[in-house]
Amino acid sequence: MRIEAAIAARTSFRLGEIEVRFDGPVAVVSGPPGGDTAPVEVSLEVLREFxxxxxxxxxxPLPGARTLPHGWEVRCASAGELRTAIDEVYPLALQHISQHERGDLRVVALDDVLQRQSGRYALAAGLSGKGREAACRALCSRCVRTPSWQEGTLPEEAIPCPEACSVLIALCREAALWESSPPAPSPANPTLPFAQFEAPGNEVREAYLAAHFAAPPPGPVQHRPARRR
Ligand code: SF4
Known part of the structure; x- marks a missing residue:
């Protein structure tokens, strides 16, 4: 009960890109630092929209994306308000952390999620194993959550991800199309919409293409045996 224990003990902690500290009776939730200027105070009522x-x-489109706006804070008058603020920024994160710690987090395998897609997303299930790995690397590495559906033990500070999200499914769909006709890489443009994977220059798309279609490193130079005269 790492986070709940910190809230009960009123000790500072980090969760993803946010930081929580206690200032007398108030809990202050702040986003990534915004440089030299003082943080803008945001009310709990508008936090989700903000x-x-x-x-x-x-x-x-991905609440866990490491793209939170910089330089803001929310002041919470109670532990209940603090939990609400965290939930506005990272929906269900506290619930999933508690379930993971109790051992009753319901985890769904990536293949099960892809196989149950229908309509235009049914294509996503056709993505190869190598493509699925590249898609997870390109997208989940930009998210504060850690997939529980992948092999390995979650780090203690992780926010578990119990099931592939709709953004990953959308990437798998595009990537399945790219496998039959690989697009040319383009320079990454961080101002393009985050989940517009069909747009050349989209950061996640370019990271995927670089990881999946990169030419293997050249092998050792083969020397021909010298001819005998
Ligand atoms: S599937 Fe990946 S990107 Fe989506 S919420 Fe889970 S960890 Fe984040």
């Missing part, structure tokens, strides 16, 4: 856009004004 964190929907990143510093470029781009919509954030």
């Amino acid at each position: 964190v929907r856009a990143d510093d470029h004004g781009r919509y954030r």
Whole structure:
């Protein structure tokens, strides 16, 4: 009960990109530091809307994306308000952490999620194993959550991800199309919409293409045996 224990003991902690500290009776939740200027105070009522856009004004379709706007804070008068603030920024994160710690987090395998897709997303199940790995690397590495459906033990500070999200499914769908006709890479453009994977220059798309289609490193130079005269 790492986070709940910290809330009960009123000790500072970090969760993803946010930091929580206690200032007398108030809990202060702050986003990534915004440089030399004092943080803007945001009310709990508008917090969900506020964190929907990143510093470029781009919509954030993935709440866990490491693209929270910089330089803001919310002051919470009670532990209940603090939990609400965390839930506005990272929906269900506290619930999933508690379930993981109790051992009753319901985890769904990536293949099960892809196989149950229908309509335009049914294509996603056709992505190869190598493609699925590259998609997880390109997207989940940009998210504060850690997939519980992958092999390995979660780090203690992790926010578990029990099931592939809709953004990963959308990436797997595009990536399945790219496997039959690989697009040319383009320079990454961080101002393009985060989940517009069909747009050349989209950061996640370019990271995927670089990881999946990169030419293997050259092998050792083969020397021909010298001819005998
Ligand atoms: S599937 Fe990946 S990107 Fe989506 S919420 Fe889980 S960890 Fe984050």
